[in-house]
Amino acid sequence: MIDSSHIGREFGAHTADIEKGRLRFFAKATGETNPIYFDEEAAKAAGHPALPAPPTFLFSMDMEVSDPFEILEIMDIDLEKILHGNQEFTYFKDVYAGDSISFTSKVTDIFDKKGGALEFVVKKTSATNQNGDVVAEMTRTIVVRNG
Amino acid sequence: MSNVTYASVNVGDVIPALTKGEITRTTLGLFAGASGDHNPIHIDIDFAKNAGMEDVFAHGMLSMAYLAQLVTNWAPQTALRSYGVRFSAITHLKDRITCSGEIIEKFEENGETRVRLKLQAANQDGDVKLAGDAVIALP
Numbered sequence: 001m002i003d004s005s006h007i008g009r010e011f012g013a014h015t016a017d018i019e020k021g022r023l024r025f026f027a028k029a030t031g032e033t034n035p036i037y038f039d040e041e042a043a044k045a046a047g048h049p050a051l052p053a054p055p056t057f058l059f060s061m062d063m064e065v066s067d068p069f070e071i072l073e074i075m076d077i078d079l080e081k082i083l084h085g086n087q088e089f090t091y092f093k094d095v096y097a098g099d100s101i102s103f104t105s106k107v108t109d110i111f112d113k114k115g116g117a118l119e120f121v122v123k124k125t126s127a128t129n130q131n132g133d134v135v136a137e138m139t140r141t142i143v144v145r146n147g
Numbered sequence: 148m149s150n151v152t153y154a155s156v157n158v159g160d161v162i163p164a165l166t167k168g169e170i171t172r173t174t175l176g177l178f179a180g181a182s183g184d185h186n187p188i189h190i191d192i193d194f195a196k197n198a199g200m201e202d203v204f205a206h207g208m209l210s211m212a213y214l215a216q217l218v219t220n221w222a223p224q225t226a227l228r229s230y231g232v233r234f235s236a237i238t239h240l241k242d243r244i245t246c247s248g249e250i251i252e253k254f255e256e257n258g259e260t261r262v263r264l265k266l267q268a269a270n271q272d273g274d275v276k277l278a279g280d281a282v283i284a285l286p
Contacts, residue, residue: 022181029174029181030212031167034220046223055215055230056208063183079186080198084207088231094224139231 002075002119002144004110011070012105012125016061020097023051026060053095058127058136059087062103071107071123077144085120086141093135100130108139119144151222153260153285158250162264165217165246170205170238178209205238210268210277217246218264222283228261232268232279242270251280259284 020040027038035042036052043051053061062068072079095101109122125138168174172190179190184206187194195203211232218227238244245268252263261284268277 025177026181026212029177030209030216032216034216052224054212055219055224055227056212059208060181060183068183068185080188080194083237084234086231086233087208087211088229090229091227 001112001116002077002110002121006075006107006121007110009074009107010104011074011107012062012065012103014065015100015102016064018053018057018061018095018097018099018101020051023053023057023097026054026057030054048094048096050096050098053097053099055089055091056087058089058095058101059138059140061101062105062125062127062138065103071105071121071142075121077121077142081145083143083145084140085143086139088139090137091135092137093129093133095127095129095135099135101135102128104128117145117147119146151285153253153262156250156253156262156285158253160250162217162221162248162250164248165213165220167213167244167246169241169243170209171240172203174209175203175205175240178206182206182208182212184208202240204240205242207234207238207277210234210238210244213244214246214266214268214277214279217248217266218281218283221248222285226284228259228282228284230279230281232266232277234276235278236274236276238268238270238276242276244268244270244276248281256282261285 024038105125108124112119121142127136248264251265264281
Protein backbone atom coordinates (compact mmCIF):
# COMPACT_ATOMS: atom_id res chain seq x y z
CA MET A 1 0.00 0.00 0.00
CA ILE A 2 1.16 3.54 -0.69
CA ASP A 3 2.08 5.35 2.49
CA SER A 4 -0.58 8.00 3.07
CA SER A 5 1.97 10.13 4.91
CA HIS A 6 2.93 11.40 1.43
CA ILE A 7 -0.27 13.50 1.42
CA GLY A 8 0.79 17.14 1.56
CA ARG A 9 4.21 16.46 0.12
CA GLU A 10 5.42 19.12 -2.33
CA PHE A 11 7.67 18.26 -5.25
CA GLY A 12 8.55 18.96 -8.88
CA ALA A 13 8.99 22.76 -8.74
CA HIS A 14 10.32 23.96 -12.10
CA THR A 15 9.90 26.57 -14.83
CA ALA A 16 9.21 25.93 -18.53
CA ASP A 17 9.19 28.31 -21.50
CA ILE A 18 6.23 28.21 -23.88
CA GLU A 19 7.93 27.89 -27.27
CA LYS A 20 6.13 28.48 -30.56
CA GLY A 21 7.94 25.62 -32.30
CA ARG A 22 6.74 23.22 -29.66
CA LEU A 23 3.20 24.60 -29.96
CA ARG A 24 3.29 23.91 -33.71
CA PHE A 25 4.56 20.37 -33.06
CA PHE A 26 1.74 19.81 -30.56
CA ALA A 27 -0.78 21.11 -33.12
CA LYS A 28 0.59 18.72 -35.75
CA ALA A 29 0.64 15.75 -33.39
CA THR A 30 -2.98 16.33 -32.40
CA GLY A 31 -4.26 16.96 -35.94
CA GLU A 32 -5.24 20.53 -35.06
CA THR A 33 -7.00 22.28 -37.95
CA ASN A 34 -7.70 25.68 -36.35
CA PRO A 35 -4.88 27.89 -37.73
CA ILE A 36 -4.70 30.13 -34.65
CA TYR A 37 -2.81 27.25 -32.98
CA PHE A 38 -0.03 27.00 -35.62
CA ASP A 39 -0.09 30.15 -37.77
CA GLU A 40 1.03 33.34 -36.01
CA GLU A 41 -0.70 35.58 -38.54
CA ALA A 42 -4.00 33.76 -38.00
CA ALA A 43 -3.54 34.00 -34.23
CA LYS A 44 -2.93 37.75 -34.42
CA ALA A 45 -5.84 38.25 -36.82
CA ALA A 46 -8.03 36.57 -34.18
CA GLY A 47 -6.81 39.04 -31.55
CA HIS A 48 -4.11 36.96 -29.85
CA PRO A 49 -0.66 38.45 -29.09
CA ALA A 50 1.08 35.18 -30.14
CA LEU A 51 0.26 31.50 -30.65
CA PRO A 52 -2.00 30.38 -27.77
CA ALA A 53 -1.15 27.31 -25.72
CA PRO A 54 -4.11 24.91 -26.20
CA PRO A 55 -6.16 23.78 -23.19
CA THR A 56 -4.13 20.71 -22.20
CA PHE A 57 -0.68 22.05 -23.10
CA LEU A 58 0.29 23.02 -19.56
CA PHE A 59 0.12 19.34 -18.63
CA SER A 60 2.87 18.77 -21.21
CA MET A 61 4.92 21.66 -19.88
CA ASP A 62 4.69 20.17 -16.39
CA MET A 63 6.23 17.01 -17.90
CA GLU A 64 9.32 19.11 -18.72
CA VAL A 65 10.48 18.79 -15.11
CA SER A 66 13.86 17.04 -14.92
CA ASP A 67 12.33 13.82 -13.59
CA PRO A 68 8.63 13.60 -14.56
CA PHE A 69 8.27 10.24 -12.80
CA GLU A 70 9.73 11.48 -9.49
CA ILE A 71 6.34 11.09 -7.80
CA LEU A 72 6.39 7.37 -8.66
CA GLU A 73 9.92 6.90 -7.36
CA ILE A 74 9.16 8.70 -4.10
CA MET A 75 6.20 6.40 -3.50
CA ASP A 76 7.88 3.29 -4.91
CA ILE A 77 5.21 2.84 -7.62
CA ASP A 78 6.04 0.77 -10.71
CA LEU A 79 5.63 2.75 -13.95
CA GLU A 80 4.15 -0.36 -15.61
CA LYS A 81 1.23 -0.34 -13.18
CA ILE A 82 -0.08 3.19 -13.59
CA LEU A 83 -2.96 4.59 -15.58
CA HIS A 84 -4.29 8.11 -15.86
CA GLY A 85 -7.62 8.19 -14.04
CA ASN A 86 -8.81 11.79 -14.06
CA GLN A 87 -7.51 15.12 -15.24
CA GLU A 88 -8.94 18.55 -14.47
CA PHE A 89 -7.92 22.06 -15.42
CA THR A 90 -9.14 25.37 -14.04
CA TYR A 91 -8.12 28.40 -16.09
CA PHE A 92 -7.48 31.94 -14.83
CA LYS A 93 -5.31 33.59 -17.49
CA ASP A 94 -4.46 32.88 -21.12
CA VAL A 95 -1.05 31.40 -21.93
CA TYR A 96 0.89 32.28 -25.09
CA ALA A 97 4.15 31.53 -26.86
CA GLY A 98 6.86 33.53 -25.12
CA ASP A 99 5.45 33.04 -21.63
CA SER A 100 7.51 31.43 -18.91
CA ILE A 101 5.46 29.22 -16.60
CA SER A 102 6.49 28.04 -13.13
CA PHE A 103 4.94 24.87 -11.73
CA THR A 104 4.59 23.61 -8.16
CA SER A 105 2.94 20.30 -7.28
CA LYS A 106 1.56 18.71 -4.17
CA VAL A 107 0.08 15.33 -3.30
CA THR A 108 -3.45 16.12 -2.10
CA ASP A 109 -4.93 12.65 -1.59
CA ILE A 110 -4.12 8.95 -1.54
CA PHE A 111 -6.87 6.33 -1.34
CA ASP A 112 -7.71 2.82 -2.50
CA LYS A 113 -10.69 0.85 -3.83
CA LYS A 114 -11.51 -2.82 -4.22
CA GLY A 115 -9.60 -3.81 -1.12
CA GLY A 116 -6.38 -2.21 -2.33
CA ALA A 117 -6.48 -3.72 -5.84
CA LEU A 118 -6.63 -0.17 -7.12
CA GLU A 119 -4.84 2.71 -5.45
CA PHE A 120 -5.21 6.37 -6.34
CA VAL A 121 -2.80 9.27 -5.97
CA VAL A 122 -4.11 12.80 -6.50
CA LYS A 123 -1.63 15.48 -7.49
CA LYS A 124 -2.49 19.18 -7.69
CA THR A 125 -0.28 21.50 -9.72
CA SER A 126 -0.34 25.28 -9.80
CA ALA A 127 0.99 27.16 -12.86
CA THR A 128 2.18 30.78 -12.55
CA ASN A 129 3.40 33.03 -15.36
CA GLN A 130 6.36 35.42 -15.49
CA ASN A 131 4.20 38.24 -14.09
CA GLY A 132 3.31 36.27 -10.98
CA ASP A 133 -0.24 35.57 -12.14
CA VAL A 134 -1.63 32.10 -11.46
CA VAL A 135 -2.71 31.01 -14.97
CA ALA A 136 -4.14 27.58 -14.19
CA GLU A 137 -4.49 24.78 -11.71
CA MET A 138 -4.34 21.13 -12.73
CA THR A 139 -5.46 18.08 -10.79
CA ARG A 140 -4.29 14.66 -11.91
CA THR A 141 -5.45 11.33 -10.51
CA ILE A 142 -3.05 8.46 -11.06
CA VAL A 143 -4.44 4.92 -10.81
CA VAL A 144 -2.11 2.15 -9.62
CA ARG A 145 -3.15 -1.38 -10.66
CA ASN A 146 -2.05 -3.87 -8.02
CA GLY A 147 -2.61 -7.44 -9.06
CA MET B 148 -17.46 30.08 -33.89
CA SER B 149 -17.34 33.34 -31.95
CA ASN B 150 -20.98 33.98 -32.76
CA VAL B 151 -22.20 31.80 -29.91
CA THR B 152 -23.96 33.84 -27.24
CA TYR B 153 -25.53 32.92 -23.94
CA ALA B 154 -28.98 33.92 -25.18
CA SER B 155 -28.65 31.86 -28.36
CA VAL B 156 -28.04 28.51 -26.67
CA ASN B 157 -30.29 26.23 -24.67
CA VAL B 158 -29.84 23.31 -22.34
CA GLY B 159 -29.99 20.20 -24.50
CA ASP B 160 -28.28 21.81 -27.51
CA VAL B 161 -25.64 19.62 -29.09
CA ILE B 162 -22.47 21.24 -30.43
CA PRO B 163 -20.92 20.11 -33.75
CA ALA B 164 -19.12 16.77 -33.32
CA LEU B 165 -15.49 16.20 -34.24
CA THR B 166 -14.12 12.94 -35.63
CA LYS B 167 -10.37 12.44 -35.69
CA GLY B 168 -8.24 10.19 -37.87
CA GLU B 169 -7.33 6.60 -37.05
CA ILE B 170 -4.77 6.32 -34.24
CA THR B 171 -1.57 4.74 -35.55
CA ARG B 172 1.86 4.04 -34.10
CA THR B 173 3.01 7.22 -35.83
CA THR B 174 0.27 9.17 -34.04
CA LEU B 175 1.55 7.90 -30.71
CA GLY B 176 5.21 8.50 -31.57
CA LEU B 177 4.50 12.09 -32.58
CA PHE B 178 2.31 12.71 -29.55
CA ALA B 179 4.95 11.29 -27.19
CA GLY B 180 7.42 13.83 -28.52
CA ALA B 181 5.06 16.77 -28.75
CA SER B 182 3.38 16.17 -25.39
CA GLY B 183 6.56 15.35 -23.48
CA ASP B 184 4.99 12.14 -22.15
CA HIS B 185 7.72 9.61 -22.89
CA ASN B 186 6.16 6.77 -20.91
CA PRO B 187 7.30 3.76 -23.00
CA ILE B 188 3.97 1.99 -22.55
CA HIS B 189 2.65 4.17 -25.40
CA ILE B 190 5.54 3.73 -27.85
CA ASP B 191 7.51 0.57 -27.04
CA ILE B 192 5.69 -2.72 -27.67
CA ASP B 193 8.28 -4.71 -25.67
CA PHE B 194 7.68 -2.58 -22.61
CA ALA B 195 3.90 -2.80 -23.10
CA LYS B 196 3.99 -6.61 -23.32
CA ASN B 197 6.14 -6.82 -20.20
CA ALA B 198 3.47 -4.76 -18.48
CA GLY B 199 0.84 -7.35 -19.48
CA MET B 200 -0.71 -5.37 -22.34
CA GLU B 201 -1.20 -6.84 -25.81
CA ASP B 202 0.27 -3.80 -27.48
CA VAL B 203 1.02 -0.13 -26.96
CA PHE B 204 -2.03 2.06 -26.40
CA ALA B 205 -2.87 5.74 -26.71
CA HIS B 206 -2.03 8.41 -24.18
CA GLY B 207 -5.19 9.51 -22.39
CA MET B 208 -4.00 13.07 -22.90
CA LEU B 209 -4.15 12.59 -26.69
CA SER B 210 -7.90 12.06 -26.56
CA MET B 211 -8.17 14.87 -24.00
CA ALA B 212 -6.44 17.16 -26.54
CA TYR B 213 -8.92 15.97 -29.22
CA LEU B 214 -11.86 16.69 -26.92
CA ALA B 215 -10.44 20.16 -26.21
CA GLN B 216 -10.49 20.83 -29.97
CA LEU B 217 -14.21 20.07 -30.01
CA VAL B 218 -14.65 22.85 -27.46
CA THR B 219 -12.29 25.40 -29.04
CA ASN B 220 -13.87 24.80 -32.46
CA TRP B 221 -17.15 25.93 -30.90
CA ALA B 222 -16.11 28.78 -28.58
CA PRO B 223 -12.86 30.71 -28.22
CA GLN B 224 -10.38 29.26 -25.74
CA THR B 225 -10.23 32.60 -23.91
CA ALA B 226 -13.78 31.80 -22.72
CA LEU B 227 -12.83 28.40 -21.28
CA ARG B 228 -12.96 28.44 -17.48
CA SER B 229 -12.53 24.78 -16.59
CA TYR B 230 -12.15 21.43 -18.30
CA GLY B 231 -12.03 17.98 -16.76
CA VAL B 232 -12.31 14.36 -17.85
CA ARG B 233 -12.40 10.84 -16.49
CA PHE B 234 -10.45 8.29 -18.51
CA SER B 235 -12.94 5.42 -18.49
CA ALA B 236 -11.32 3.02 -20.98
CA ILE B 237 -8.06 2.59 -22.84
CA THR B 238 -7.89 3.94 -26.40
CA HIS B 239 -6.26 1.41 -28.73
CA LEU B 240 -4.42 1.50 -32.04
CA LYS B 241 -6.79 1.81 -35.03
CA ASP B 242 -9.44 3.52 -32.92
CA ARG B 243 -11.11 6.53 -34.48
CA ILE B 244 -12.24 8.97 -31.83
CA THR B 245 -15.41 10.99 -32.17
CA CYS B 246 -15.84 13.87 -29.72
CA SER B 247 -19.27 15.17 -28.82
CA GLY B 248 -20.73 17.73 -26.46
CA GLU B 249 -24.07 18.89 -25.13
CA ILE B 250 -25.07 21.93 -23.09
CA ILE B 251 -26.35 20.67 -19.75
CA GLU B 252 -26.49 23.85 -17.68
CA LYS B 253 -26.72 27.64 -18.02
CA PHE B 254 -25.74 29.67 -14.98
CA GLU B 255 -24.15 32.86 -13.66
CA GLU B 256 -20.90 32.75 -11.72
CA ASN B 257 -18.22 35.35 -10.93
CA GLY B 258 -20.24 38.00 -12.77
CA GLU B 259 -20.30 35.98 -16.00
CA THR B 260 -22.96 34.07 -17.90
CA ARG B 261 -21.63 30.55 -18.33
CA VAL B 262 -22.63 27.22 -19.79
CA ARG B 263 -21.56 23.73 -18.80
CA LEU B 264 -20.90 21.27 -21.60
CA LYS B 265 -21.07 17.55 -21.04
CA LEU B 266 -18.32 16.00 -23.13
CA GLN B 267 -17.56 12.55 -24.44
CA ALA B 268 -14.93 10.86 -26.60
CA ALA B 269 -15.86 7.46 -28.02
CA ASN B 270 -14.39 5.14 -30.62
CA GLN B 271 -15.95 3.82 -33.84
CA ASP B 272 -17.87 1.15 -31.90
CA GLY B 273 -19.36 3.70 -29.52
CA ASP B 274 -17.16 2.64 -26.60
CA VAL B 275 -16.76 5.67 -24.35
CA LYS B 276 -13.10 6.43 -23.65
CA LEU B 277 -13.37 9.80 -21.93
CA ALA B 278 -16.27 11.50 -20.21
CA GLY B 279 -16.09 14.96 -18.76
CA ASP B 280 -17.26 18.53 -18.78
CA ALA B 281 -16.18 22.06 -19.55
CA VAL B 282 -17.39 25.46 -18.36
CA ILE B 283 -17.43 28.27 -20.91
CA ALA B 284 -18.24 31.94 -20.42
CA LEU B 285 -20.52 33.27 -23.14
CA PRO B 286 -21.36 36.95 -23.79
